[in-house]
Amino acid sequence: MSEAEIFKALADPTRRAIFERLADGERNATELREGFAISQPAMSQHLAVLRAAGLVSEERVGRNVNYGVDADGLMQMYQWLHRYRKFWPERVDALRQLLKEMDQ
């Protein structure tokens, strides 16, 4: 799992829709496919990419597999965004200060 993998996983609109549906609550494979015009193998592919990115986890319950959002993967993406949203505004403040001092 890496930040690049996470963003790649969510670059696809279908995978984003699948992920949004799981954010509403856990689903098994049949429930998850309702309303999507994609085949079971295609759904499996999308789920595999989401799982590899650490965004989706699966849990076996009896004969069914339930899919849900993986909180760790979400946290990693949040941390990358948080780090740099703070980073650049602070650096640019320092740049502005330097530009003033360069006058002297």
Next chain:
Amino acid sequence: MTAGVPFSDKPVLTYEYELDAPPEKVWRALTVPEFLQRWLVQPQPAGDDEQAAAASLSLLESETGRYVRYAMGEREDEPAEDIVTFLIDPNDAGGTTFRIVHEARPAGKLSVTAANGNRPALLRAA
């Protein structure tokens, strides 16, 4: 200031700022190592999560007065991971429109050598 995070193959952050200083002066602040160390690059210990500065910069390419692109390392003991491009344009007020494009580099796609020493790897833009 604007910031955006488009969904693409890799995470990209873009920022745009208006600076009072003219482009020639901003260019020096973006490319002269002594100036870069005063606003962007500071050595920092590994494991410091309160990241406040880049640990290393390696020049990738530049066009004088237009843009400069660096590989940026977050920590001294790790390879430079991200690619940062600074673009400048004169604005109507005699200042500078300053844009930052920050891309997280997919692992293994590029092979820019990271700084191994204790000092940041700084190169002067041509």
